[in-house]
Amino acid sequence: MSVCDVVVMGALGRMGATLVRLAKADPDNYRLVGALERSGCTAGLAGLECVVGDDLATVLAKCPGAVVINFTAPAPSVEAAAVAAATGNPVVVGTTGLSPDQTAALAESAKKTPIFFAPNMSVGLNVLLTVLPDLVRKLGPAYDLEVMEIHHNKKADAPSGTAIKLGQCLAGAKGSDYDAVKRHSRDGIIGPRPAGEIGVAALRGGDVVGDHTVYFFGPGERIEVTHRVGNRETFAQGALRAAAWIAKQPAGRLYAMADMLA
Incomplete structure (x- = not known):
C-alpha cells in the first residue's frame, strides 16, 4: 500500500486535531502534507512540519495530489470541494447538515475530482x-x-x-x-x-x-x-481509510461509504 498524502482542514478543531494526530502516528500509510485553519488562527499549526495556511488554493498549490479531509461546516466544505476540483485534489467530506443544494454542489465538483462524502465515517x-x-x-x-x-x-x-x-x-x-x-x-x-x-x-x-x-x-x-x-478516533480512522481509497478512484460522481465497503 502506498503512502497517502493528506491535507486536513480545521486542523485545530476536535475532528481536525484527531485526524492530524492519527495521520502522524501512522507514517507507513499516511503523510500529513498540509493543514489549514481560519485566518488569524494558524499560529497553532506552526509545529506540524507541513504546509500550513488559511487559504486552501495556496496550500494545495504546494500539495499536488494530496487528499483534502474536511469536517468543518456545510458552506466551507462545499467551497473547499470546488477549490480542490479546480486543482484536481481528491476530497473526503465528513461534514453533516448539508442541504440538498449543497450536496448537489458537491456532486457537481465530483465531476472534476474524486469526492467521498459520508455524514458518518464509522x-x-x-x-x-x-x-x-x-x-x-x-x-x-x-x-x-x-x-x-x-x-x-x-x-x-x-x-x-x-x-x-x-x-x-x-x-x-x-x-x-x-x-x-x-x-x-x-x-x-x-x-x-x-x-x-x-x-x-x-x-x-x-x-x-x-x-x-x-x-x-x-x-x-x-x-x-x-x-x-466512544471517541472521535472512530470517525477519523474511517476518514483516513476513505482518503486512501478515494485517492485511487476516478472523478465523475460522488462516492459514499457503501462504494468503499463494496
Missing part, C-alpha cells in the same frame, strides 16, 4: 445500514419504525446527518419516500401516529460523541438496534 454504522433493510422487510408493516440520536451539546445541526441517513435507509426498505413519511418533532395534540410514519428524535447534552438507536415497535415486542461511538 465503518460499523455503515455496515449497519446494509443490515437494517433486511430487518424492515422481514418484520413487515406491523412494526412502527423510530430513530433516536444523542450528541454533545456543541453540535449545531439536528437531527444528525446519521439519523437522517438511517431514516432514509428505513424508508427505502419500505418503498417509501423519506421526506413524505418523516416526523422530526412531535409537540402538542397531534393525534394518533400515522401508519408508515418514521419519527426521528434528537437529544443534546454533555460530551456524547454520537449514539443512534433504531426502534422496531411491534405487537407485543420491541427490537432496539443501537450504535454508539
Whole structure:
C-alpha cells in the first residue's frame, strides 16, 4: 500500500486535531502534507512540519495530489470541494447538515475530482445500514419504525446527518419516500401516529460523541438496534481509510461509504 498524502482542514478543531494526530502516528500509510485553519488562527499549526495556511488554493498549490479531509461546516466544505476540483485534489467530506443544494454542489465538483462524502465515517454504522433493510422487510408493516440520536451539546445541526441517513435507509426498505413519511418533532395534540410514519428524535447534552438507536415497535415486542461511538478516533480512522481509497478512484460522481465497503 502506498503512502497517502493528506491535507486536513480545521486542523485545530476536535475532528481536525484527531485526524492530524492519527495521520502522524501512522507514517507507513499516511503523510500529513498540509493543514489549514481560519485566518488569524494558524499560529497553532506552526509545529506540524507541513504546509500550513488559511487559504486552501495556496496550500494545495504546494500539495499536488494530496487528499483534502474536511469536517468543518456545510458552506466551507462545499467551497473547499470546488477549490480542490479546480486543482484536481481528491476530497473526503465528513461534514453533516448539508442541504440538498449543497450536496448537489458537491456532486457537481465530483465531476472534476474524486469526492467521498459520508455524514458518518464509522465503518460499523455503515455496515449497519446494509443490515437494517433486511430487518424492515422481514418484520413487515406491523412494526412502527423510530430513530433516536444523542450528541454533545456543541453540535449545531439536528437531527444528525446519521439519523437522517438511517431514516432514509428505513424508508427505502419500505418503498417509501423519506421526506413524505418523516416526523422530526412531535409537540402538542397531534393525534394518533400515522401508519408508515418514521419519527426521528434528537437529544443534546454533555460530551456524547454520537449514539443512534433504531426502534422496531411491534405487537407485543420491541427490537432496539443501537450504535454508539466512544471517541472521535472512530470517525477519523474511517476518514483516513476513505482518503486512501478515494485517492485511487476516478472523478465523475460522488462516492459514499457503501462504494468503499463494496
